[in-house]
Amino acid sequence: MSEVASSYSLAELMVVAASRVFDNEGEVLATGIGLLPRLAASLAMSTTNPDLMMTDSQSFLLSKPNPVSGMKSHAGQANETWLGFRAVFDNVWSGKRHAMVGPSQIDRFGQANISALGGTYQQPKVQLLGVRGFPGNSISHGNSFFVPKHSTRVFVEGECDVVGSIGYNPDRLPKGYSLDDIDVRTVITDLCVMDFNGPNHQMRIVSLHPGVTEQEVRDNTGFELAVVDNLGVTPAPTVEQLAIIAELDPMNARAKQLKDNPPGERRG
Amino acid sequence: MSEVASSYSLAELMVVAASRVFDNEGEVLATGIGLLPRLAASLAMSTTNPDLMMTDSQSFLLSKPNPVSGMKSHAGQANETWLGFRAVFDNVWSGKRHAMVGPSQIDRFGQANISALGGTYQQPKVQLLGVRGFPGNSISHGNSFFVPKHSTRVFVEGECDVVGSIGYNPDRLPKGYSLDDIDVRTVITDLCVMDFNGPNHQMRIVSLHPGVTEQEVRDNTGFELAVVDNLGVTPAPTVEQLAIIAELDPMNARAKQLKDNPPGERRG
């Protein structure tokens, strides 16, 4: 084991925490939407789980992840399999995938929204992207969430304005399904790591980032949270992990993902 | 118009007659199963209907038909579109195809069989190929039949032993369909040309090959036939058609398709 780094950014802490969701996944497509989730998947593939599969965000699976910054061209990359957009759905429906996405809203059921906010379905106040692949991802394979700014705007009190992904909501459970068929995994935020392994799949705090209190998490969450026994601190990156992250992100684009690029240790 | 040939084989007569089914088809995939039907489709594409599409019997559509004999390699052929076996079904289901096949049995409904003969379905007396693509072809697009030896063994008295393709059988018509949704076109045999435009889609003699009598056709058919008004003789090939046929079949493989390669004019 490499030694723990003495200094690291919050983004780097989150990337390392996020990479852990892929550790024991075996041979699945790791899809991180957004630079930090993609960096997390790349880190896992470069370290703990070389069996992971990753794409070039276009048309090919790669045997070695591309850097997340500084790419000038896709020429010369380590293609291994054509995986155009239609083929991604073959993969999704096979279940051999774990996606990490950044929804605009997440509710207490683990349902998520990137479609629209406020107003009515016919006339939303703010049109976002549309449901994209959320319905299919959520019913087909493991899904984790990456939230750069933990707040009650994201972790909403009621249901999401538009429910784009299936979660642990008994009222929406389709015929023939049990809640255990749903597989919402891990939530990485700028405050903590959470999962859905509380009582009856309640969202649960698993670890707090250095300097963050449980109350701070609760104050920024619109619903009740369970807490793991022996709540600990999110492990800091190792020196080796930081080196690999730097290699995967040579232009340090990770420093521009969180406002003011805060340090990982917020104590003092 | 080129002048009528003074001498031609029965196989050539049948090829020319068979080619006519593709004349007014527009831009469809012409699939002739067997050497003479393939030659017929190739002739049509080379003369009356250049918009036809044909494959190399493997993986590509061609902008110019390959010769049916003497091919040493597929290198250098006039590929125009990849059409692997799975893509053929996309074409079939689009309806943009006309197939000419040679079934072992055809019944009065235009139903056909290449699957098995005699015995029971569990234990047939003679296992043939299986239904292959007959069910899909017959419900999706126009189909014609090519019968090298017109006999009551092919044109059976009852229903086919195994009904592999849908025909004009009211008892088998699926819910929501009318008989007019079925599209069995033309039957080319060594005796005559027939279609299914008799009363209530009854099989009907359209023309007799030179020297063939109506009674001869009836004697070799296991069910009643209608006859077209003003029954005529199947038109002889033109000199130009024979020249193109010779070009498409440089090794004269067509001479080996019918027993003893009979002449087209059987009179005298």
Added chain:
Amino acid sequence: MNKLQTAAEAIASIKSGMTIGIGGWGPRRKPMALVRELMRSDVTDLTVVAYGGADVGMLCASGKVKKVIFAFVSLDFMPLEPGFRVARQSGAIEVLEIDEGMMLQGLRAASWRIPFIPTNVGLGTDVVARNPELKVIDSPYDDKEWVAMPALNMDVALIHATRCDVRGVCEIASPDVYMDDLFARAAKHTIVSCDEVVPTEHFADPAVARSVFWERCHTQSVVHIPGGAHPSSSDPLYGFDVKHFKAYGEAVGAGEFDAYVDAHVRGKTEQDYQAAVGGLEAIKALPLPAY
């Protein structure tokens, strides 16, 4: 059969009230010159099916659209497509919002002439809850419920290809055909714009023929417009025009889409358009994005 037409001739086959599908994906390989021609027409009340980008946004902003069938409308680097956003937020358009993969199955169902494909995608979400036109059915083989994703049949499809011959053989030289072949098969009438018109012999090379994804019988009209995907990309020939998309977004944001249309579309030819965006050479010089 020679299928070569002008954009105006080709677009004349589109009538008000029709359902049209548009190939490409987000900011990539969209038949934008055909879309501009459609903006110039007096067609209205369209239902549009697309993996949407500025094609959908501009048609919505131009008042051409009654209903959008979509999983997203986005320019990726600009996640929120401005024209679509304004139309949605004004309540001006109907929607059928489905998952990306559901759209794929709906296109497949249409191309195969079947009424639906069962899927579990959409179950438990607002895709099913908010869209009663999507039926949920039982399976004869299990005890679960399934969404019957309906065939997305369409009257006309608009596609941008890299190279075509005049008979409608279309090469997609990009690394991804997206769902374009399915649009071509799902539509009764398919119009393909292309950067280059080539002789049929071009396709004889098996490697090229493998980049032809549908038979020519599914292409009814070929329109030769070099640079015709601009401002979207036509990989490998040119990338998408970030600056132009941003200018379009700013115009819409400032309530000045009409000025954009006046500068680029209304009363303009495609040559005028290309001159206004720097000329064909500038389009061809747009770099391919790298991620």
Added chain:
Amino acid sequence: MNKLQTAAEAIASIKSGMTIGIGGWGPRRKPMALVRELMRSDVTDLTVVAYGGADVGMLCASGKVKKVIFAFVSLDFMPLEPGFRVARQSGAIEVLEIDEGMMLQGLRAASWRIPFIPTNVGLGTDVVARNPELKVIDSPYDDKEWVAMPALNMDVALIHATRCDVRGVCEIASPDVYMDDLFARAAKHTIVSCDEVVPTEHFADPAVARSVFWERCHTQSVVHIPGGAHPSSSDPLYGFDVKHFKAYGEAVGAGEFDAYVDAHVRGKTEQDYQAAVGGLEAIKALPLPAY
């Protein structure tokens, strides 16, 4: 993950009563060395799904098969596959006889983890009339009836690829992948024999990566057997062995399949087999057929 195994190790994952799928088409790119290894095993009562050739015929003739799911079993130039024919005519095997395209949809349904795909194919024919396990359903979108072609789920798939790396990346260099990718996706466990094992770098060329049709997660076992498709073809490396197929046909016709098995399979290694058919160089010299 290194997935390289011997044929015996790979075939040990197949148990009596399982459903196995076999890639290829008729006399083309069949994993025949794996089939021979299966003939050597004590496995019985298999259900076999295939676009069948001598793979199906030899397994039937060897008493390994309870049921065949097929649209045809044929060697094309020899339309009637001898082993299958004898088995059918003796009433020894159950069948589910379906259209070629229905099989394609059944493989797709299995690969997509859906229970069925609707089709009109089979309506009005004995495919539906003689096979009550195929259900006919109504559509929520029209008034017709439709065959619900069920998913062809399988325990194990056997496939022959041109080249693999040890991690299970498989290149099909032939002009047609047939339905092999769907077999790989439809099966819980996929065993791939290949003519060549190559380093991962081999696939970096986009043209090669485009000939890889499924992700390595769908390949569980890679078996390196140069010439392993013999007597079927492995285009572009070698054609099928007409003489060998004929000899097999004559043996079956004369009631001497057992002698064929003794000469080629039982108690023999794949090296013995290849020596008996003239050696690997002779296999590699078999010409590709031209039609």
